[in-house]
Amino acid sequence: MLRSSKTLTLTIPDNPNLQVFGIDNAPATANAGGTVALEYTVVNQGIADARGRWTDRVYVSLKPQLDGSAILLGTFDNPSSLVPGEKYTVQTGDLRLPKRLGGPAYLIVQTNANGGL
Numbered sequence: 001m002l003r004s005s006k007t008l009t010l011t012i013p014d015n016p017n018l019q020v021f022g023i024d025n026a027p028a029t030a031n032a033g034g035t036v037a038l039e040y041t042v043v044n045q046g047i048a049d050a051r052g053r054w055t056d057r058v059y060v061s062l063k064p065q066l067d068g069s070a071i072l073l074g075t076f077d078n079p080s081s082l083v084p085g086e087k088y089t090v091q092t093g094d095l096r097l098p099k100r101l102g103g104p105a106y107l108i109v110q111t112n113a114n115g116g117l
Contacts, residue, residue: 013048015048016048018043018050020042020109021040021043022040023040031097032100033096034096036060036107037093037094039090040089044082049082054077055075055076056090056109058076060073060098062103065108073092073097
């Protein structure tokens, strides 16, 4: 094995940091098999522009966190850029709920779900 006698300094580049800022206008009740519509806002909390294409996803879950049991309700593409501190808002329109869920449930929004950034 041969190694260099000099060290290499690796620098992590500045990155965007997309976060769901809020979920608004979500109903308090809905019928299984019916629809829900909501509005959500995403903010870039990073120190670099968000450039490229990323996807947001909306799920319904019986758990308060996103895991493999969550059911995908809708996917929303975002092909624009977002500078640090900038926000965008999405109105989902009607999203169909599954017929098989009942009881307390959570609407969960995941931004950059496709890892595009």
